[in-house]
Amino acid sequence: MRAKENYDRLKIVGLVLSLIVLGGMAVYWFGESARLAEASETFASERIERGHEVYMDQCVSCHGAEGEGGVGPALNDKKLLKNTLNAVFFSIVRSGVPNTEMPAWSVDFGGPLTDEDVKDVVAFIRAWEPTAPEIEPVVFEPDASRGALLFANTCAICHGQNGMGTADAPPINNPTRLTSLEDDWYRATIKNGRPAKGMPTWGTVLSPNQVEDIIALIDAWRNGAEVEAAFSITDLLASAVFSLQEGDVDSASLQVSRALESAEGAGAEVLRNAASQLAAGDNKGALATLSALADQWPLGDSAAGGEIFATYCSPCHGAQGEGGIGLPLNPSEFVASSRTPDLVDFILAGREGTAMAGFDGRLTEAEIADVIAFLRLWQP
């Protein structure tokens, strides 16, 4: 009986002892894993901190301080971060994106970064994910007046002004027929053409967005709207100069007055001078005025241009235009000797096969005119 009692007591003591030991071990274990977690957290935050430095040295000029994008796309973009594994970022950053401004960064490809540096910068980019905003892709808005300009330049030669038809091609502005057919039918007819019947295949000539602009025009015609072609002042000036050189003063006057409808500021002032020269019969003077203006059009604002330059151009051309990845622009024989409209076209299109990618879709013509006004300040 007694023995049993003692045994029971021993059992209880044993149980209590093992609980104490177990508890001690648990305390030790928890302490250890907390220590490990803390160590790896420190490791991760040091990685991110080093990555931040790499980013500010090498990437900020093109991708922006908050990863909002600039010359390069936004990296702080919820969708991109969600859909891209670290391994993919790692390899893009190592080897760059061929034929774009995104250089290869790995020492293996002649860049400045070791694999550890690249892992650091990827960790830094990844750390944006929890707070990254959703970035809406740019949506294209079809525009009937752009469509009307395209139509005037491309289709009217056969289909007549405003689609009223000519001997060579049927009218396409008839509301009854327009209502009986759908946009998809027009889209397909314009893209495929009917080559055997004299209607060219436009799908290989016009971009999909240009076709959509024409569909917007057709939509407007269907609703009985009249659409003015969005003639650019650049085109009107070139036409007015051409008309005067051909001795066609009436056409020149018409083109100048059309240009005056949308011109503003200093440019409008010069156009008004040309108009009064024409009215006074000084055709030579008007030709000189209009030629000079045509060489400088569109007139930009150099102060606004300086800001655009700092964001979009200085990563490659240097903050003072001293050159870098891109050629020096301060001064630049090319800029000094080029007409403004040609420079606008050049900057929109870029130079194929070089890091000078076109800015079409990234900057408007007006913004490019501002940058050019700024670049002119650097020319002797």
Ligand code: HEC
């Ligand atoms: C001179 C400008 C420039 C610099 C500097 C630059 N990038 Fe880029 N980066 C670009 C461009 C442009 C693209 C888009 C390439 C393309 O058209 O696919 C790009 C693309 C990327 C992409 C792919 C994004 C996507 O949407 O697929 C990543 C990631 C990236 N860059 C990271 C970096 C990192 C990290 C650095 C610094 C180590 C860096 N870039 C420095 C211009 C640059």
Ligand code: HEC
């Ligand atoms: C070289 C002359 C030519 C040019 C330029 C041309 N077309 Fe046509 N197009 C034709 C001819 C001819 C037809 C009629 C074909 C037939 O008889 O089936 C036609 C037919 C069409 C039709 C079908 C009309 C209908 O109601 O059946 C559409 C729509 C059309 N063209 C749109 C355009 C647009 C938009 C452009 C400019 C991007 C354009 N065309 C430029 C010659 C031309």
Ligand code: HEC
């Ligand atoms: C990603 C780098 C990059 C960016 C950004 C860039 N450029 Fe360039 N640019 C170049 C390179 C490289 C060349 C030289 C191309 C060649 O080899 O012919 C160049 C050439 C030019 C030239 C012709 C110079 C000459 O003498 O032939 C002009 C003008 C120019 N860039 C203007 C601009 C403007 C304005 C911007 C900003 C809106 C801009 N660039 C942005 C890389 C860039």
